[in-house]
Amino acid sequence: MPKVGMEPLRRKALIEAAIAAIGARGSLDVTMSEIAGIAGVSSALAHHYFGAKDDLLEATMRHLLSELGRDGCDALRAATLPRARVSAMVAISFSPTQFRPETIAAWLAFYVEAQRSPSMRRLLRVYARRLHSNLMSGLRPLMPAPRAERVAEGIAALIDGLYIRRALKDGPPDPRSAVALVEDYVETMLAAEARTS
Amino acid sequence: MPKVGMEPLRRKALIEAAIAAIGARGSLDVTMSEIAGIAGVSSALAHHYFGAKDDLLEATMRHLLSELGRDGCDALRAATLPRARVSAMVAISFSPTQFRPETIAAWLAFYVEAQRSPSMRRLLRVYARRLHSNLMSGLRPLMPAPRAERVAEGIAALIDGLYIRRALKDGPPDPRSAVALVEDYVETMLAAEARTS
């Protein structure tokens, strides 16, 4: 029973199904039928709208990335003070929409995929660069530029590290302790900076 | 041309071939034939010595883990002062034997696999616990226990984060800047501690 203007609906449903499937499997090793099944359509339809499996996976990655980007922009708009900007970036990294088992598994799997696929790597680099520049916009007013670079790198590594280490724990993620750890890092770095000036 | 006492030789060769294959592919998505080919034997022989593919992969993980463990013990034995113990643990994490593209890719892939396979997860937890307790043996004399716990968690997250972020860069890994970042973290945390006491 075909309906009208299905394309955007189906695309969205398939991308969300892909995230769910990846989250369930814990890796990108999911079949088109599995994804299509979750979305309630046939695998042929998934191919119809996305072409190859890699294209669907890349679209999924793009979706995750743009979602994170949107959240980031919203958070930054609400934060005017430099210090608050840093906290905002940390907070959205562990916000309930981002720090879910499914999303975490997907990010992890995409990092692995990035080793093989140049296009995936390019996408992840976009994310890394954006996070970095957003962090810098908050850190630069608070410390000398080289120092800010270092701290931004540290924050980014801490965030990714807490994501990957989350894979070892079972039960629901605990965003609060993760945020606390990163905030503690920022706070200590800021205090050390204040002391030397 | 069969020879004598081949089993340990073949097992070792196959495990090393697995690491090489995983490093080349950048993921655990390697075939038995590929691994066996690198080791210079048939895929049937790989099955003969390891049973299922998962068993070979798990043995590979165990190998990586025990290698890291041995390096860790050696490093700790040479470091008597608490502060030096912490540095030793950081140093071996980024030592030339560990921080190679192949090994990095393998660790990453195994983290992803840990989401699905309980046995892999158990193995990774062993690694995490050992790193943690080794770090604690260095940190506890330097700061109150709860603080030490927090810092140890931070160091571990930083190490894993720097590993995963390495996947975005091309060219050879740069262990020095990674070590510098973690050492800077330790140093700053220690300084902050000294100030409050």
Added chain:
DNA sequence: TATTTTTAATTGACTGGTCAATCAATAAAA
């Protein structure tokens, strides 16, 4: 408005390829 035509949506069935795992056969060593 009633009709035909075109376009969009959708699937079941099929194909070709890949790969893990098995096994019987061979050859050398003990």
Added chain:
DNA sequence: TTTTATTGATTGACCAGTCAATTAAAAATA
């Protein structure tokens, strides 16, 4: 002669991707 080492060939499953066929909506035409 028994045990160990080794492989080529095979099997069975799975899966990405294709395609022809079906249905219904939309557009065009009468």
